Amino acid sequence: MIYGSQRLEIKEFSKAEELSGKLAFQQLEDKFMHSVLENDKKVIDSGKLISDAINQGMSSFSPDLMFEQLVKNYTIAKQLFGESLIRLVSGYEPDYIRKNTGIPEFQKELKEKIQQKIGELKEEGFLLKDNSLSEKGIELASLVLYFEELDKIVPKGLIGDKISKKTFVYGEKESSRLYKKGDRYRDIALKKSVKLAIRRGHADFGDKDLQVYEKQGKGQTYIVYALDASGSMKGRKIDACKKAGIALAYKAINEKDKVGLIVFGSEVKEFIEPTLDFTHLLKEITRIKASKETDIVSTLQKAIEMFPSEKITKHLILITDALPTKGDEPEKSTLEEASIARSKGITISLVGINLDEKGKRLAEKIVELGEGRLYVVRNLENVDQIVLEDYYGVF
Numbered sequence: 001m002i003y004g005s006q007r008l009e010i011k012e013f014s015k016a017e018e019l020s021g022k023l024a025f026q027q028l029e030d031k032f033m034h035s036v037l038e039n040d041k042k043v044i045d046s047g048k049l050i051s052d053a054i055n056q057g058m059s060s061f062s063p064d065l066m067f068e069q070l071v072k073n074y075t076i077a078k079q080l081f082g083e084s085l086i087r088l089v090s091g092y093e094p095d096y097i098r099k100n101t102g103i104p105e106f107q108k109e110l111k112e113k114i115q116q117k118i119g120e121l122k123e124e125g126f127l128l129k130d131n132s133l134s135e136k137g138i139e140l141a142s143l144v145l146y147f148e149e150l151d152k153i154v155p156k157g158l159i160g161d162k163i164s165k166k167t168f169v170y171g172e173k174e175s176s177r178l179y180k181k182g183d184r185y186r187d188i189a190l191k192k193s194v195k196l197a198i199r200r201g202h203a204d205f206g207d208k209d210l211q212v213y214e215k216q217g218k219g220q221t222y223i224v225y226a227l228d229a230s231g232s233m234k235g236r237k238i239d240a241c242k243k244a245g246i247a248l249a250y251k252a253i254n255e256k257d258k259v260g261l262i263v264f265g266s267e268v269k270e271f272i273e274p275t276l277d278f279t280h281l282l283k284e285i286t287r288i289k290a291s292k293e294t295d296i297v298s299t300l301q302k303a304i305e306m307f308p309s310e311k312i313t314k315h316l317i318l319i320t321d322a323l324p325t326k327g328d329e330p331e332k333s334t335l336e337e338a339s340i341a342r343s344k345g346i347t348i349s350l351v352g353i354n355l356d357e358k359g360k361r362l363a364e365k366i367v368e369l370g371e372g373r374l375y376v377v378r379n380l381e382n383v384d385q386i387v388l389e390d391y392y393g394v395f
Contacts, residue, residue, distance in 0.1 A: 024279045027125075027136035028143065036143055045088050046126060047144030049117075050137045052085040055239045057231075057289050060132035061089075063118045067111045074098045082235050089117050142279075142286040149243040150250070153384060221313040221394055222274045223252055224303050225387075226262040227288065228320035229269060234290040237353055240380040241319050242285050244351075244387040248317070249281045252391060260306050261285065264299040266292035266326055273306055295326040300337035300348075307346055314346045315394045316370070317387060321353040323362045331362055338369040348372045349390045351383065 023033070035043040053061065058081075066089065069077040074097065078086065083094045090097060090113050100106040121127045126137035192211040225245050229238065249259045258274035261284055272284055296318065307314040324330040338348055348370025350363045355376060367374045373393065375386045 023143070023146070023282070025139040025143070027134070028139040032140060033143065036147055043140070044144055046121060046124065047140040049085065049088040049121070050126060050133060051141040051145055051239070051286065052082060052088065053133070054141065054287060054289055055235055055242075056080065056082050056085060057234055057291060059289070060130065061118050061121075061127065062131065063111075063114045067107075067114050070097060070110065071101045071107055074101055089114055091117070138283055138287050142282045145243060145286055146246060146250075146282055149246045149384065152243075153247050153388070221252070221255075221257040221315060222260070222307055223248065223257060223391065223394070224260040224262060224274065224306055224316045225249070226264060226299050226303060226316060226318045227285075228265070228294055228318075228322070229263050229288050229290045230265045230294045230320075230322065231291055232321055233353075236380055237321060238288065238290050240383045241353075242288060244319070244384040245285045246282060247384040248387050248391055249278055249285070251388060253278045253281075260303075262299055262302055262306075263288050264295060264302075265290070266295055268295075268298050268302045271302055271306065274308075293326050294320060294322050294324045295330075296320070296324040297326070297330065297333045297337050300334070300341055303346065304337075304341050304344055307344070309344075311345065313394060314344075315372070315391075316341065316346055316348045317351065317390055318348065318366070319351040319353070319383075319387070321355065323352075323355065323359040323366075334362070335365055335369060338366045342370050346370070347394070349374070351375045351377060351386055351390070353377045353380070353383070 025033075032043055036047070053059075066077075066081065069080060070086070070090075078094065081089075086092075086094050086097065090110060092110070092113070097110065101110075118127065118131060121137070122129070122131070124136075126134055126140055128134050188210060196211060225248055227238075227241050227245060233241070245261070252259045253276050256276070258276055259281060260274035261270070261272040261281055262268060263270040263284075270284060270288070272281060275281065299318070300316075303316045324334055341348060348366060349372035350367050352359060352363050352374065355363060360374075360376060363374050363376075373390055375390065377383055377386060
């Protein structure tokens with residue numbers, strides 16, 4: 001290595017990376033992990049098919065019923081299943097199916113293709129004997145969602161940094177100082193150490209030349225991601241919001257922050273207390289299905305219960321496409337609960353997907369009371385970026 005006019009010889013340098021948030025599936029064999037990593041299209045498509053089925057509100061497959069719907073009324077079948085699911089289960093492009101459903105020979109071929117695909121899923125254990133989704137199938141869908149989202153956010157640089165003023169061992173690299181016994185080797189500032197040795201006229205550097213990064217702290221934060229799973233979220237909306245939740249969990253847990261989950265519709269359907277267990281969150285996010293109306297009051301009440309009482313950073317991210325529809329005075333009750341949450345140290349941000357004007361006005365009041373931020377989403381491709389942006393802004 002050469003700096004300026006002097007040559008420094010580094011005999012050995014090794015880099016160790018700390019891996020966190022490892023996936024630990026119980027039913028899915030390692031071979032499927034390798035298949036997804038190696039971009040095995042058949043395995044990946046099986047995971048996507050299961051994920052699409054869940055996003056459309058399905059918990060089991062009926063190949064005969066699916067075939068009948070496609071042949072009888074393609075428009076209704078498209079609404080029920082979605083184009084992506086139709087493509088994956090049949091092997092045909094949706095438009096091709098629409099144009100050929102009246103041809104008997106094609107009908108026979110289509111039926112066989114659907115039955116064959118469902119049979120393959122059962123053989124691999126992704127479906128149970130009654131064609132309902134198995135836990136192994138959920139895990140495959142989780143794995144595919146995980147890698148799809150990482151493939152999107154990592155190359156685009158969406159995995160940023162959350163900095164606060166608290167002292168914390170997992171802080172970000174800032175200024176440097178001389179190495180002292182007990183410092184971590186992975187904090188060594190190699191380039192700064194080399195430059196210091198050069199300035200001192202050393203041909204190589206020893207302990208006295210080693211520089212290590214000082215750390216600017218990141219105090220632990222508890223985040224609760226509350227996802228609206230009402231009926232209007234079915235399909236692409238809930239898929240985009242799931243991936244945003246996965247991105248949030250991945251980043252926050254790597255930052256040693258705890259993430260909780262609330263799935264709400266007409267009531268709180270599921271919840272996970274703030275945790276560092278990424279795999280658990282990933283699987284529960286994957287299995288979310290959309291149904292019924294929206295009850296944000298119960299969601300705020302549950303969030304208040306889930307956060308610890310001690311003085312730490314507590315933040316709730318609400319993601320919804322409608323505000324709210326349940327209760328005698330849903331708007332009034334929602335604002336009352338938002339005020340109670342803030343009095344307990346919880347800040348609230350809201351990600352609104354295509355909100356109407358009435359919904360937007362209420363959302364503005366919620367985030368004003370919760371001292372958070374409002375994001376109005378028009379493009380579903382940006383939901384993960386918005387959720388991560390909100391996380392980075394939490395102090």
